[in-house]
Amino acid sequence: MSSPAVVPANGATAPAQEGTQPSLEQSPQWAKGQFRNPAVEPEQGFWKTMGIMWDFMFHKPAGTAPDAPIEVRALTKDQLLAAPDRTLFRLGHSTVLLKLRGRFWLTDPVFSERASPFSFMGPKRFHAPPIALDELPEIEAVILSHDHYDHLDHDTVLALAPKVRHFVTPLGVGQRLIDWGVPAAKVQQFDWWQGTSIAGVQLTATPAQHFSGRSLSDRNSTLWASWVLIDDDLRVFFSGDTGYFDGFKAIGERFGPFDLTLMETGAYDPRWPYVHMQPEQTMQAHVDLKGKRLLPIHNGTFDLAMHRWQDPFERISALARLRNVELVTPVIGAPLAIEQPGPTPQWWQGAAVSAPEAGMAGEPAASAVGR
Numbered sequence: 223m224s225s226p227a228v229v230p231a232n233g234a235t236a237p238a239q240e241g242t243q244p245s246l247e248q249s250p251q252w253a254k255g256q257f258r259n260p261a262v263e264p265e266q267g268f269w270k271t272m273g274i275m276w277d278f279m280f281h282k283p284a285g286t287a288p289d290a291p292i293e294v295r296a297l298t299k300d301q302l303l304a305a306p307d308r309t310l311f312r313l314g315h316s317t318v319l320l321k322l323r324g325r326f327w328l329t330d331p332v333f334s335e336r337a338s339p340f341s342f343m344g345p346k347r348f349h350a351p352p353i354a355l356d357e358l359p360e361i362e363a364v365i366l367s368h369d370h371y372d373h374l375d376h377d378t379v380l381a382l383a384p385k386v387r388h389f390v391t392p393l394g395v396g397q398r399l400i401d402w403g404v405p406a407a408k409v410q411q412f413d414w415w416q417g418t419s420i421a422g423v424q425l426t427a428t429p430a431q432h433f434s435g436r437s438l439s440d441r442n443s444t445l446w447a448s449w450v451l452i453d454d455d456l457r458v459f460f461s462g463d464t465g466y467f468d469g470f471k472a473i474g475e476r477f478g479p480f481d482l483t484l485m486e487t488g489a490y491d492p493r494w495p496y497v498h499m500q501p502e503q504t505m506q507a508h509v510d511l512k513g514k515r516l517l518p519i520h521n522g523t524f525d526l527a528m529h530r531w532q533d534p535f536e537r538i539s540a541l542a543r544l545r546n547v548e549l550v551t552p553v554i555g556a557p558l559a560i561e562q563p564g565p566t567p568q569w570w571q572g573a574a575v576s577a578p579e580a581g582m583a584g585e586p587a588a589s590a591v592g593r
Contacts, residue, residue: 256442285530295555297353315523330373337372345524354557363388367462368446394444422475424452430464466503470510478512488521488534502536
């Protein structure tokens with residue numbers, strides 16, 4: 223197990239003192255018993271929050287979920303093992319599998335049918351994962367951005383734990399895993415601008431503008447983060463969930479340019495502008511990061527907002543054409559060569575849509591773990 227390391231401003235990894243454990247209270251992001259964003263965010267207020275919830279439950283427009291199967295490329299373990307290094311597979315929402323140095327690295331794995339604390343209600347998948355959990359090969363590291371249900375799934379984590387060597391998380395999120403039964407020796411937790419090197423890949427937690435919590439009583443008790451992955455000359459950015467803020471420029475200055483940015487593009491709304499980006503902001507964040515190619519994530523799997531499910535793809539595609547940015551949109555489950563991806567299809571075009579009560583569309587490409 224690699225020991226935690228602090229990443230200075232120049233981006234080089236320097237080892238921390240042996241045996242040190244993360245302290246939430248010592249984090250610059252911790253104040254008055256909670257983690258916070260550097261920018262002051264207006265309070266939502268109880269009635270505004272209730273209004274959003276009411277609209278989400280009873281006033282959902284048509285088109286927020288597909289009513290026919292969306293395209294998913296089924297995957298096998300043998301295909302993953304045979305894939306060349308620096309291949310990426312988008313498994314849905316913000317779950318991305320990368321093959322680097324002959325090992326596998328997995329972001330925010332969610333394989334359950336619902337992104338919810340309940341098995342009978344909450345956002346339901348549009349599609350099954352392209353590969354079953356028990357078919358996945360050994361995972362070198364699971365990289366977690368924060369603890370919301372569509373990014374941190376209890377059943378997925380416990381099913382994966384025996385085949386994962388490292389869980390790399392923001393402060394506090396790792397303790398959740400340990401409390402669930404993941405061996406503490408597998409868990410490493412980091413503040414912003416801290417990181418570690420695992421099997422030759424440098425992982426650094428970087429700022430994001432979001433929030434955390436899995437119940438009404440634990441808001442912001444754990445930290446949220448974006449991540450930088452560096453494999454020699456290859457640099458990949460994973461946004462996690464975030465609003466637009468000046469931190470993207472700081473990350474770009476320290477670690478850019480990036481060969482690929484995995485950028486949140488979906489679940490946005492004018493009523494929560496501080497915690498999720500509009501596509502125009504996603505594009506600007508990619509530019510701030512000095513990104514070469516942009517892969518939009520946080521879309522196409524769960525109904526988490528009021529926009530049409532295709533809207534994130536359509537808007538970011540139009541912006542990419544306007545700003546001459548190379549956009550890659552692989553079919554879920556299809557391999558993508560990170561360095562030379564070639565053209566990718568606009569697979570969402572022409573798909574039918576349904577009223578918001580639609581559940582999982584069509585037959586699954588592979589079984590998913592249940593709750």
